[in-house]
Amino acid sequence: AWQAEEDLLWKGYYNGMARSIPHLKTTPPDHLFSDSLTIKGTFTDVQLISFGDGHTPSDLFLYLPKEKIAFMGDLLFIDMHPWLGFSKPLNWISYLNKVQALGINTYIPGHGPAGTPDSINTMISYIEKLLQLGQQKKENTELEIALPDEYKHWHLRNFFKYNVSFASKL
Numbered sequence: 001a002w003q004a005e006e007d008l009l010w011k012g013y014y015n016g017m018a019r020s021i022p023h024l025k026t027t028p029p030d031h032l033f034s035d036s037l038t039i040k041g042t043f044t045d046v047q048l049i050s051f052g053d054g055h056t057p058s059d060l061f062l063y064l065p066k067e068k069i070a071f072m073g074d075l076l077f078i079d080m081h082p083w084l085g086f087s088k089p090l091n092w093i094s095y096l097n098k099v100q101a102l103g104i105n106t107y108i109p110g111h112g113p114a115g116t117p118d119s120i121n122t123m124i125s126y127i128e129k130l131l132q133l134g135q136q137k138k139e140n141t142e143l144e145i146a147l148p149d150e151y152k153h154w155h156l157r158n159f160f161k162y163n164v165s166f167a168s169k170l
Helices: 002-023 089-100 117-139 158-168
Strands: 036-040 045-049 061-064 069-077 106-111
Touching: 069 089, 069 117, 089 117, 106 117, 117 158
Parallel strands: 069 106
Antiparallel strands: 036 045, 045 061, 061 069
């Protein structure tokens, strides 16, 4: 049953990619910013904020300060294993700590259901666990690393083994 649900996720992903190809168009940005950009609206303000790179070199999130809601993109996965392949895990942890300091109540992740401040703690713990397991793998390349119980219910579990391998090379 779990694998069937996982397969549906991937099927939807690849079907969406295939359907969108004829409509994709690259549009260069017409406005650039370094750390943040605030857009003043009639009813609310929107902030685009970047604390550098973590998951990828182009990380930023959208923040609604009045509502205390953050749209995190791939900086936050809830009940799903992230792909660490292009990440800088220590930067990612630092980034999430800075986001957490904003006192946000609701987090909309790139993958998974809406979350709470505890979701940030869980993401940080997951990355720290991967770094720890990666170090163990580096010290003993023959060691088989088992998926920890607290992450067994997460989707995209095939990423876990790769993530440990990635972390072992840091």
